[in-house]
Amino acid sequence: MLIRFRLANHRSIRDEHELSLIATEFDEGAARRTGLRYRGQDVSAQPVLGVFGANASGKSNLLSGFQLMRDAVQNSFADWAKAPDLVPRQPFKLDSVCREETSLFEVDLVLGRDPVRYTYGFELSDARVEAEWLHAYPHGRRNVWFDREAGRPESEGGEFIFRGEGFRGEREPLVKLTRPNALFLSVGATLNHPQLSAIHRWFLDNLWLVTPGMDLSARVRWTHELLTGVDSAEHSQRIVRLLRSADLGVTRLDLDPKTGEIRLWHRTSDGGEVPLDFRTEESLGTHAWFAFLGPMLTVLDQGSVLLVDELDSSLHPTLAAEVVRVFQDPASNPRGAQLIFTTHDATLLGSEVLDRPLNRDQVWMTVKRRSGESELYPLVAAKPRKEENLERGYLRGRYGGVPRVTAGEIVREMSRQEAKATA
Numbered sequence: 001m002l003i004r005f006r007l008a009n010h011r012s013i014r015d016e017h018e019l020s021l022i023a024t025e026f027d028e029g030a031a032r033r034t035g036l037r038y039r040g041q042d043v044s045a046q047p048v049l050g051v052f053g054a055n056a057s058g059k060s061n062l063l064s065g066f067q068l069m070r071d072a073v074q075n076s077f078a079d080w081a082k083a084p085d086l087v088p089r090q091p092f093k094l095d096s097v098c099r100e101e102t103s104l105f106e107v108d109l110v111l112g113r114d115p116v117r118y119t120y121g122f123e124l125s126d127a128r129v130e131a132e133w134l135h136a137y138p139h140g141r142r143n144v145w146f147d148r149e150a151g152r153p154e155s156e157g158g159e160f161i162f163r164g165e166g167f168r169g170e171r172e173p174l175v176k177l178t179r180p181n182a183l184f185l186s187v188g189a190t191l192n193h194p195q196l197s198a199i200h201r202w203f204l205d206n207l208w209l210v211t212p213g214m215d216l217s218a219r220v221r222w223t224h225e226l227l228t229g230v231d232s233a234e235h236s237q238r239i240v241r242l243l244r245s246a247d248l249g250v251t252r253l254d255l256d257p258k259t260g261e262i263r264l265w266h267r268t269s270d271g272g273e274v275p276l277d278f279r280t281e282e283s284l285g286t287h288a289w290f291a292f293l294g295p296m297l298t299v300l301d302q303g304s305v306l307l308v309d310e311l312d313s314s315l316h317p318t319l320a321a322e323v324v325r326v327f328q329d330p331a332s333n334p335r336g337a338q339l340i341f342t343t344h345d346a347t348l349l350g351s352e353v354l355d356r357p358l359n360r361d362q363v364w365m366t367v368k369r370r371s372g373e374s375e376l377y378p379l380v381a382a383k384p385r386k387e388e389n390l391e392r393g394y395l396r397g398r399y400g401g402v403p404r405v406t407a408g409e410i411v412r413e414m415s416r417q418e419a420k421a422t423a
Contacts, residue, residue: 001109001111001303002021003021003022003034003045004018004022004106005018005066005106006019006105006107006121007019007065008103009098010064010089010092011061011065012058012061012092012372012374013058013061013062013373014373014374016104018376019051019062019340019364020378022043022044022045022046023045023046024378026359026360026361028359028360028361031046031047032044032047032336034117035115036110036117037140046338047333047337047338048338048358048362049341049362049363050311050324050343050358050364051342051365051376053342053365053366054344054366054368056368057367058368059366060310060342062366063209063307063309063340066207066209067307068088069107070203070204070207072122072124072183073185074186074204076129076181076182076186077186080181080182081182084180084181086127086181087127087128089103089124090103091126102123102131103123105123106119107119109199111198116137117137118134119135119137125150129148130149130150131147131148131150132183132184133146133147133148134146134196134199143164144162144164145166146167146184148161158178158180173191174187177191185200206302206303207304207305208298208304208305208306209308210292210295210307211310212310212314213313216288220262220290220291222294222295223291224262224294225294226239227262239253239290239293240253242293243286243289243290246289246319249266250265251265251273252264254275256275261278262290263275263278264278288314291314292314300326300337302335302337303335305338306340307340307341308341311323311341312344317345320345320348321347321348321357324358346394346395349390349391349394350390358390360379365377365379365400382399
């Protein structure tokens with residue numbers, strides 16, 4: 001379970017910002033117990049967070065920070081070796097000072113049947129890993145598995161501190177194999193260190209990113225693989241039920257016996273049914289929902305984390321609201337999967353058509369400052385009342401996160417340009 005993500009100096013996110021899933025006093029009953037306790041109280045975490053904000057305010061950059069961290073954990077040992085003096089980071093570009101500053105990435109996780117909190121993070125410069133750390137908190141007490149600081153000369157992998165007996169097994173061989181531009185976590189997992197492999201595996205198996213349009217064909221294949229792999233009959237039933245519930249006119253599905261391609265059968269006006277060619281005859285909306293089902297069902301089955309950039313670009317507002325409710329409901333999400341998404345869709349804050357699927361504690365905002373950097377903060381910072389109309393307050397700019405454009409401003413600007421062109 002993810003409980004916190006910290007990020008700094010990545011794309012438009014210059015200063016350090018923290019996205020927290022830990023429930024606050026504004027929680028309205030959606031949060032799940034983590035198994036942790038703090039100051040005698042149970043700690044709960046939200047299954048869903050929605051990040052709202054204007055265009056270019058930094059929403060996508062927040063999720064790309066997750067992706068860069070995942071890629072670094074997965075690829076730093078092997079792929080970064082091809083360019084030993086280069087680290088593929090993306091610091092804030094609108095201030096030249098940031099090129100000299102490190103980029104920070106850190107997560108707090110809760111793992112294991114007997115839940116233990118772990119904090120793992122690192123700082124990157126253009127050339128190397130400047131710092132890296134992994135701390136465990138068994139019984140609520142910090143246990144430093146390792147702390148790493150960049151060493152001198154720069155050709156060395158750094159200085160490592162191992163405290164106590166929390167980190168077990170071989171140390172020196174792993175340290176010697178750690179290049180300046182490789183993560184110690186990646187090295188340890190590559191060499192099958194059991195403790196490091198468990199943390200490493202979370203990034204590879206429990207963190208999935210969905211982007212609008214760009215990965216559509218890959219996600220279609222993902223759903224297709226569920227229909228042809230292990231437990232294909234069960235997956236087929238679940239996918240058909242979800243296609244029917246989306247009111248797409250789908251009655252059943254199968255695979256074309258000649259091509260193996262997906263066929264969705266639709267009801268006809270005379271009470272019959274006919275298959276449509278998935279590639280050429282199905283609507284974009286059907287493609288989007290079908291492509292979304294593979295990642296969603298996989299994450300729900302694993303109890304992992306699904307990151308969705310621009311949920312409203314992939315799905316109709318009604319379907320987006322239903323996806324949120326699936327993750328909110330313990331019956332449909334028994335393994336505690338989590339959904340973090342970005343959106344412009346204010347109806348997810350509640351409207352006359354859609355009951356509010358998100359509570360106050362599950363809404364975050366991004367705002368672009370005039371300096372070009374992004375600011376991230378929770379809606380509850382504005383202390384909204386439980387009965388408050390969040391959609392209306394958001395659209396009126398009470399919480400920030402909406403474009404600073406007055407009604408008619410773009411029309412007037414276009415009219416001025418046209419007048420100048422014809423003068």
